[in-house]
Amino acid sequence: MIDLELITSTIKTCLPQGQDTYPLHEPSFKGREWEYVKECLDTGWVSSVGKYVDLFEERLAEFTGVKRAVAVVNGTASLHIALKLAGVEPGDEVLIPALTFVATANAVVYCNAIPHFVDNELKTLGMDPSKLSEYLADITNIVDGKCINKNTGRRIKAVVPMHTFGHPVDLDPLVEIAARYHLEIVEDAAESLGSYYKGKHTGNWGKLSALSFNGNKIITTGGGGAILTNDEHLGKLAKHLTTTAKVSHQWTFYHDMVGYNYRLPNINAALGCAQLEQLPGFIKQKRDLAKRYREIFKDVEGVTIFQEAEFAKSNYWLNALLLEPQYAPYRDELLTKTRAHGILTRPAWGLMPTLPMYKNCPKMNLAVAEDIVERLINLPSSGG
C-alpha cells in the first residue's frame, strides 16, 4: 500500500529543518551579487553600457564549452532567436516534446511555425529518440533534401530536445536522426545549465541552444537567458539580431534587418556574473540533495525518485518523485497533503496538446508523456 503520510514526512527529513514553507527552488545570493550590482548603480551603467554583459557571455561560453554565448532578456527570447537562426521559416513544423514548459511551443509560434509534438521517455523524461525515428519513417518523405510531413505537406525543419528538470535527453541517437532527416537540432537547455551528456555540457549538440536564468533556475539574473552556439558566424548574427540589428557607426542609426530588443541589461548581467561564480557549488548541493532523496526513498513503498541516465550527469534542477503506475490516482492527494505541510510540490506541466491553442497541432501517440504527467510530482530542490 502507499502511505502518503510517510511520503510527506520522508520528504521533510531531506530538507533543512525549521522552515514554514519549502519552495521548489529558491535563489541564493551569498556571493558577490551586492558588490557587482552596486558597481552598476555607482557608475550608472545599468542598461546597455557596462562590462557585465560581455563578461557574463565570456564566462558562460567558458563554462558550457561553446564558442559563443549571447545574453538575452529571458529563455523564451533565446529559444525564439535560436530557432530563427537555425532556419525555421513561416509555415515550417518544429518537433518538440509534448511534455515541456509552454515557452518551447510559444517560441515556435513566434517564428510563425507550427509545433509538432513528440512523445517523452521515462529514462530521461525528455524526447524519445527511438519513437521519433519510427514516427518520422512513417510520416515523412525526403524531397529535394527537405523533410516533408506527408500528412500536412509542410517542411519539418528542426527538432528541439528539452532537458526536462535538468536531465539530458539521449542526444547521440537524436543527432543521427536529425542528420538522416535533414533537421536542425536546437537544444532547449533552459533547465540544464550544469548538466552534462557523456561528459560534455548540454547545449553543445544544437546548431544553437537556449539557456534560461529566470528566478527559479539554477542561477538567476532576475530574468534572463542566453543563446549558445559553436558557429561563430551564427553567434555574431545572434548578437546582431538581439540588439535591434543596428550596424555600428559613431552616430548613424542604421538597422539592416528586422531585429529584436532582446539585450540583457547590464545590471541583470552583473547578477549573473556573481551567480555563475557559485554555480559549481549550487550543482553539488543539488546533486547531494538528489542523493539524499534517492537513498531515503529506497525503502518507501509505491514511489521512486527519478535518477539520471547512465550517460548523464544532471544538475538535478528539480527533483521528481514518480508514483508507481497503480498509485497514479493518488497524485492530487499527495500534492494536497505535502502542500498542507508547507512542501510546495507541483505536478509536471500539462501536455502541450491539452492547451487550446495547441490542440490541433500535429502529434504522435503520446502515451508515455501522458503517463509521466499522471504520476510525477516535483520536490523542493533548493541547494544549501
Place this chain on the structure above:
Amino acid sequence: MIDLELITSTIKTCLPQGQDTYPLHEPSFKGREWEYVKECLDTGWVSSVGKYVDLFEERLAEFTGVKRAVAVVNGTASLHIALKLAGVEPGDEVLIPALTFVATANAVVYCNAIPHFVDNELKTLGMDPSKLSEYLADITNIVDGKCINKNTGRRIKAVVPMHTFGHPVDLDPLVEIAARYHLEIVEDAAESLGSYYKGKHTGNWGKLSALSFNGNKIITTGGGGAILTNDEHLGKLAKHLTTTAKVSHQWTFYHDMVGYNYRLPNINAALGCAQLEQLPGFIKQKRDLAKRYREIFKDVEGVTIFQEAEFAKSNYWLNALLLEPQYAPYRDELLTKTRAHGILTRPAWGLMPTLPMYKNCPKMNLAVAEDIVERLINLPSSGG
C-alpha cells in the same frame, strides 16, 4: 554666416563644467535605488516574486493618470502587446511616423502587420495630423466600417503617434481622424514619460500606450517598459498576455492562449520605483536645461533650439538643435566638431523607408521628415 565653433562653445556653457564627455542622457541614481535593490537581494525576490512590480505599476498608473499600467521587459515589448490588444491582425497596415526609432516599425512587424509611413511636422517633430487627414481621404475607402487602403487592398487598423524626444504630438486632431477612419490609436510614449498634452499626461489618448525605461530614458529600470490603458479589461488582458497567459491555479500549468514572457523582473521594478520617486525633479532639471539652451541660443545665428508647442508641456527628454535650412549641409561637420569637444551630439534616426526591410512599405510624401533629418542634431540633455 554660421559659426560652428561658436555653436560648440555655446552648447558647453549650458553644461556642467569639468567633464571630459557629455552624453546625450545619463541616468542618475541618487534616490532609494540601492535600498530597494538590496531588499530584493536580501529577500531573494529578484524575479517573478516580490512587491516591486505591483508597486511600480500602481505608481506609474497614478503618475500618468491611466487606469492600469502593466510593467514589461522593455518598450518594444510594450508596443508589441499594445498593438496586438488594439486589434492589429496579420496583414493589416499600421500608420507610423517615418521619423522614429526602429522599434516602432519592428513592433508592427511582430504582429505580422505592415508599417505605413506618415510624414512628421516641424511643430512637434511628430506625426502631421493635417497631412495624414488629406492623405487618408485620398487613398482609403471605408468598407463595412473598415478603413481599406485602395492601393493595397489591406485594412488600415491603427495609427501610432510617437512623441519624438518627449514632445507631444498634436493629439486632438488625430483623435478626430482616427474616429472618422475607424482607426485605433496606440501611442508610442516611449520617450514621453512626464510630458503633457493640454494638461493631461501623454498615453491617455491611445486605446493602449507604450512607455520605455531603457537606460537612456528619463527614468530607467535597466531595461523595461510599460503598457498603459484606461480600459480595465484590456489592462487585465495585457497582464495575462505578458505573463505567458497562465491561468491562476495553485499547481496546474494551464495557458489559454499564445502568451509572451514579457514580465519585468522584480529587481528591475525596484529600480523603477526609486527612479519614479525622483521623476518630478528629473523633469524640472530637463526643462531648466532646455530653457538655458533656448535663451543662450537666441542670439546665435543659423540655428534654433526646438521648443514645445503651445498645447504641450514636454519632458524635453532630448533637446534638439535645428540648423536653418540653408545650413543643413553643415550638419555632419557640426556633429564632428562637437563630438571632438566631448559633446556627444547625434543626428535624428534615419527615416524608416531608408532601411532595407522597410523600403517597400507604403508611405506618403515625406518631405518634412526628410528635412528634419537633414538639419536636426540632439544635444546633451542630462538633468542635474
